[in-house]
Amino acid sequence: MSDAAWTRAEFEARLRERGRSYHIHHPFNVMLNTGRATPEQIRGWVANRFYYQIAIPIKDAAVLSNCDDRAVRRGWVQRILDHDGFEIGGVNDPGGIEAWLRLAEAVGLTREEVEDRRHLIPALKFAVDAYVEFARRAPWQEAVCSSLTELFAPEIHKQRLATWPEHYRWIEPQGLAYFRNRVGQARRDVEQGLAVTLDHFDTRAAQQRALGILQFKLDILWAMNDAMALKYGVNA
Template sequence: MTDTRAPWSPEAFEERLRGKSTSYHIHHPFHVMMGRGELTPPQLRGWVANRFYYQISIPIKDAAILSNCDDIAIRREWIQRILDHDGCHIGGVDDAGGIEAWIRLGQAVGLSRDDVTSLRYVVPAARFAVDAYVNFARQRPWQEAVASSLTELFAPHIHQQRIDTWPTHYPWVDAAGLQYFKQRLTQARRDVEHGLHFTLQHFSQSRALQERALNILQFKLDVLWALADAILLSQCTIEITGPKA
């Protein structure tokens, strides 16, 4: 049956995409506890250690998008995301990257570099959720994988919340470890501008495509929610000895 419904206007479509913010993991009980300063040091360490698996998977996901993409303009823009996380030493630019910044966050909460990079604290359900997202980017059309990135619409708020509240709620955390959140404020807004523009343009060809984009965004939101579920329900906590314990 032919779908005769008219597409939403770009403004109405964008409003629906942004309306998905109600499913963002900032509303998950674990992140609500984090925002209120209610996590114990072992709980916060457990989150940092598990979330690292997501961090190291982001450039792998983005590389999968690039490998499927036949649009040179998109590839030129998208490759910056890999450099943001992996770091680069190009043309006088020396950037350690977001993955290294997350390792420093781990050290700021009392973990060793090996505690973080060994992945020994990553719980199975967290791996499953993150791997589902990477496999989506590998297997689905690159246009859909681009749309899945739009959870970044909501990311600056949660990064700013951590920058604003952690020094008060978690004063034992070395403030230098918050650099990851600070640099993502700018990077995420830049990425959103590009990803949103493409999604509004490509998926506005029909109502069915617009609804598909909304479902894709919901899938990614579900991945992040499931990751938070995995950390909360596993009760992953990391006890250490020393001044931060």
């Protein structure tokens, strides 16, 4: 029947097909990764993306607050630790937010001007806040599904690691640690998020819903880049 559920392999393939809408293809991101961005544009991107970085653990805490599955919670909590950092049993990891602040310093921003959000574009803030609000209100499985933009994240981080040192030699190399860390973390996160999504969305209607949720998150990321392109311009 045409309305029969896709197999897990078919469903996963359709989820991955949505990568064509990932912001790796946005003109602003293409400009950044092909060496055509000015220092002002890079600083604007770093300062504004910080708002997204600090929203991620808040979003993940919302997922946990709605989740009644202990096994999922035990895995999901690692995402908060990845971003906020931790000191447990003598192990001290400053976390992704700290790594992003070090990136900010490497591109010539001060911590103060990033943390006080003086450069934050209202439209970008609106998009990020909409994502967090979705995670708070949606069933936790849908919030998990929305995280699957991580399917496409390793490639965008690898692009930055491959091109930024060549094109932007004025950026201190240690500032790129965030991207190196996220390549591995994103792959791990995808395994958990994908397993939950493939298990939970097991009818054709539910699978179509999942594709819509993933597209919603892709649209959030695209809208963030739209806001920065409007503010800072895109160099041909």
